[in-house]
Amino acid sequence: ELKLSQVMRDGMIVQSGKYNELVQSGLDFQALVSAHETSMQLVQTESTEPETITKSPTDNKNENKNDSTKALDRSQSSSKIGTSKLIEDEERETGRVSLHVYKVYATEAFGWFGVILVLLLSVLWQATQMASDYWLAYETSEDRADSFDPVVFIGVYAVIAGVSFVIIIGRIIFTMYLGLETAQTFFKQILHSILHAPMSFFDTTPSGRILSRASSDQTNIDTLLPFMMHLSLVLYMSVISVIIITCQYAWPTVFLLIPLGWLNFWYRGYYLATSREITRLDSITKAPVIHHFSESISGVMTIRCFRKQDRFIQENVERVDGNLRMDFHNNGSNGWLGF
Numbered sequence: 001e002l003k004l005s006q007v008m009r010d011g012m013i014v015q016s017g018k019y020n021e022l023v024q025s026g027l028d029f030q031a032l033v034s035a036h037e038t039s040m041q042l043v044q045t046e047s048t049e050p051e052t053i054t055k056s057p058t059d060n061k062n063e064n065k066n067d068s069t070k071a072l073d074r075s076q077s078s079s080k081i082g083t084s085k086l087i088e089d090e091e092r093e094t095g096r097v098s099l100h101v102y103k104v105y106a107t108e109a110f111g112w113f114g115v116i117l118v119l120l121l122s123v124l125w126q127a128t129q130m131a132s133d134y135w136l137a138y139e140t141s142e143d144r145a146d147s148f149d150p151v152v153f154i155g156v157y158a159v160i161a162g163v164s165f166v167i168i169i170g171r172i173i174f175t176m177y178l179g180l181e182t183a184q185t186f187f188k189q190i191l192h193s194i195l196h197a198p199m200s201f202f203d204t205t206p207s208g209r210i211l212s213r214a215s216s217d218q219t220n221i222d223t224l225l226p227f228m229m230h231l232s233l234v235l236y237m238s239v240i241s242v243i244i245i246t247c248q249y250a251w252p253t254v255f256l257l258i259p260l261g262w263l264n265f266w267y268r269g270y271y272l273a274t275s276r277e278i279t280r281l282d283s284i285t286k287a288p289v290i291h292h293f294s295e296s297i298s299g300v301m302t303i304r305c306f307r308k309q310d311r312f313i314q315e316n317v318e319r320v321d322g323n324l325r326m327d328f329h330n331n332g333s334n335g336w337l338g339f
Helices: 017-027 030-045 061-083 100-107 112-139 150-195 199-204 207-215 216-250 251-298 299-304 309-338
Strands: 006-011 010-018
Touching: 006 017, 010 017, 017 299, 061 216, 061 299, 100 112, 112 199, 112 216, 150 309, 199 309, 207 251, 216 251, 251 299
Parallel strands: none
Antiparallel strands: 006 010
16 A cells, blocks of 8 residues: 655645655645755765856957856855755854843833833832931931931831832832743744744754753743843942942042942953853853754664664763863853952
């Protein structure tokens, strides 16, 4: 009994028949085959010979020069195709992270409205913190010693603390919700791109690279980024409030802030230049580990058949060591910054 091939689209069977019949039909199956053949052109190992172009003696010199240039370009292009490989090495960014990346992350869920609301809640919370300090200093000063009223003092202080509590709870909830919505948006975009990618994408992209983007990198977007953004915002607000109070009550110390600020920016830049690249290398070296492990699991019967277990185990250990080496240096740089 001859088996028939079936082609599905949008969850429904749209074609059924023999292989040759499906290819000749010129519909979905032919499009899949054509996409696969296009991707396999990247693995050509022999470069094509440049075309020899002959011109009649009546052609002018400019045409000869232009034709020679075109032939040279075709030769270089075919040479590049001949030396290309199916799976290219993963590329990584270098240098500083552009402000556009931060803008996309911050405005992906609710636009600038979410950013302004988070900043407003942070400013209000910091204002309540400063108000409690001002109220405590005012009521406990020597000028207020005779007219000090414990009931009023505790009542006002409790109101300020209650407002501060409500604001900080609202800020934490909204910040986490903003991070969750942003993470879901990014994940939907990744999932949509993977499900609608052509066959050539899966031929040239290792499965470990896809899993790394959709697992560990997505986890960082889900949990790490919202927490770090919230923590950074709190610390910056605290530093600004300390500078304001210091300038108000001990303004001569402002002259010390200039060299300290310069030293802080230099120290931070020196650390970030290394930590940023190590973090990128850590992400890149993680994908080959996942890819090698998943491929080894899929072909475990073949590996055992040829008795190559030791070879694959050693290669897996080397890839894991390469990734852990980047992780070790990353933690070392963090320890250097804390020291």
